[in-house]
Amino acid sequence: MNIYTLIIWLYFTIFIIDSAPITSKSNSISLKKIAPKHSFKEVHQFYKDYFMLKYQNIYVTDQDKLASAEKRLSESENLTISKIIGYYGEITIGSQIFKTLFDLGSSDLWVPSQNCTQYSCSIHKRFNESLSKTFNRIGTPFSLRYEAGTVSGITGKDNVLVGEIESEGQIFGLVQEEDGDEFEPVEFDGIFGMGFDDLSGIKTTTPFSNMVKQKAVANPYFGIYLQRSNDTGHTGTLTLGDIDTTKFTGNLNYNNVSTIKGKNVYWILDVDDISINGNKLKFKNRQAIFDTGSNIVYMPEEDAKTYHKFINGSSLNNDRTYTVPCNATDQVAYIFGDVSYNIDQSDLVMGSDCYSSVQIGSIDNMWLIGDSFLRNVYSVYNIKNFTIGFAPISK
Known part of the structure; x- marks a missing residue:
């Protein structure tokens, strides 16, 4: 190699290769929508009551209306529909992959536990504690009420990945019992709350809040893009920290x-x-x-x-x-x-x-x-x- 060849080689090595951008972690995941499988007329009353009860702690009046809505929901069991709707995507907890609903209106992360033997749990992915080397059992009991029913269990701690963004030592719910068969028809395994920490029923920091505190993301915000219906249904993108x-x-x-x-x-x-x-x-x-x-x-x-x-x-x-x-x-x-x-x-x-x-x-x-x-x-x-x-x- 002569001196001129060496100079050219050093130039490309130092200034071209070394200055190439480092591939950043993927902070976006794809979302898919759970859409009602019945006509609008069939499900309209159900979801009207559903959302009224979901946000009932905001309302300080009209308790009679809330009671009527709850009664109508309890009488709608013959309507086989997903009782929680929204957009879901894949996350990883302790190397195990789950589909979770990303919910702006709640602030807890939970998935079914291997100890939940109900049919509604068995047809979904369940967290197996023995398969995760990073899992720690906390054991604090919890109960979370949704309009689709109540889930209860104990808390655990593990690393949670959304895309390639990690929340280390995230406290989450391991559901051991789901109230009735309300969660059977849903496409997701658990729920990933995207609300504020003060809304947490488990009384812990949300996964995204932890990502911000641990500087796993550059910015304390997330972006949502929702696409109109196409051949595969409604889709979207969730981007964390960017x-x-x-x-x-x-x-x-x-x-x-x-x-x-x-x-x-x-x-x-x-x-x-x-x-x-x-x-x-x-x-x-x-x-x-x-x-x-x-x-x-x-x-x-x-x-x-x-x-x-x-x-x-x-x-x-x-x-x-x-x-x-x-x-x-x-x-x-x-x-x-x-x-x-x-x-x-x-x-x-x-x-x-x-x-x-x-x-x-x-x-x-x-x-x-x-x-x-x-x-x-x-x-x-x-x-x-x-x-x-x-x-x-x-x-």
């Missing part, structure tokens, strides 16, 4: 999360207004919970009535559901932080029977906003600054 800039246009605009009794518990924002065909509806003092488990937007009766007054050709049915023209062309925008977010016209209509994506299903002034809005934005949830950011999705 933002996927390929999924949206323009800038992210951030809004402060509202507290409940001085604590950050749910992902709640103040609503500025809704605009339909250029007309602002003049909603005041409204708040909205964001939940990827809801297909639609639920509003109190008077708000839903106001909304549909401006939707051309909408009608209220005898069962108190709203339908709209199947080819609705109204221009609808939700306004948060003085920024308008346009809704694709395909998200104004639900199913072949053309039900509206806005329905009666809440009490007080609280709204519940689901996919029919969230599919139109890239959303970012910050657990340190207590904000939610939105930007229009890339078309």
Whole structure:
């Protein structure tokens, strides 16, 4: 090798190879949606009651309505549906892979234990303590109530991976008993709460909070992108500690999360207004919970009535559901932080029977906003600054 060849070789070795970017850990995972397998009309009442009870600790009035909703849910056993809906993806606990529902409205991680012998556990992946060298049994008993039923068991500690992002020594629930057969039809094994720490029923730090504290992620936020239905169903992407800039246009605009009794518990924002065909509806003092488990937007009766007054050709049915023209062309925008977010016209209509994506299903002034809005934005949830950011999705 002559001197000139040596110089060229050293140049490429030092300046080209050495400066090549190091492949970073994958902090994104794919999500798939659990969608109701029945018609909208069949499941509408069920999910309306489901969400009312899920967030009942927010409501301080209308206890009679809550009692009625709980009674109707208990009488709906003959409707074989997944009673918890939303988006799920794969995680790893102690080298064992599970499918978990990523739930904005709860804050605990749990999976079935090998010690759970009920049929609803046996048809799902169960955690085997003996297969994990990093597992430690804590043994604190817990019981978590969901509208689909109650799960109970003891706590353990192990390393949790989402993509390649790890929460070391994460405390999680090992379910030993599931109440009845309510969890049988679901596609996921357990639940991965993405709410705030103060909502934890196990009284522990959430996996994502631990990832932030342990500096496993660069930033204290996660981003969610939801895709419209395709040949394989509704899909999405969850990105931890980063933002996927390929999924949206323009800038992210951030809004402060509202507290409940001085604590950050749910992902709640103040609503500025809704605009339909250029007309602002003049909603005041409204708040909205964001939940990827809801297909639609639920509003109190008077708000839903106001909304549909401006939707051309909408009608209220005898069962108190709203339908709209199947080819609705109204221009609808939700306004948060003085920024308008346009809704694709395909998200104004639900199913072949053309039900509206806005329905009666809440009490007080609280709204519940689901996919029919969230599919139109890239959303970012910050657990340190207590904000939610939105930007229009890339078309």
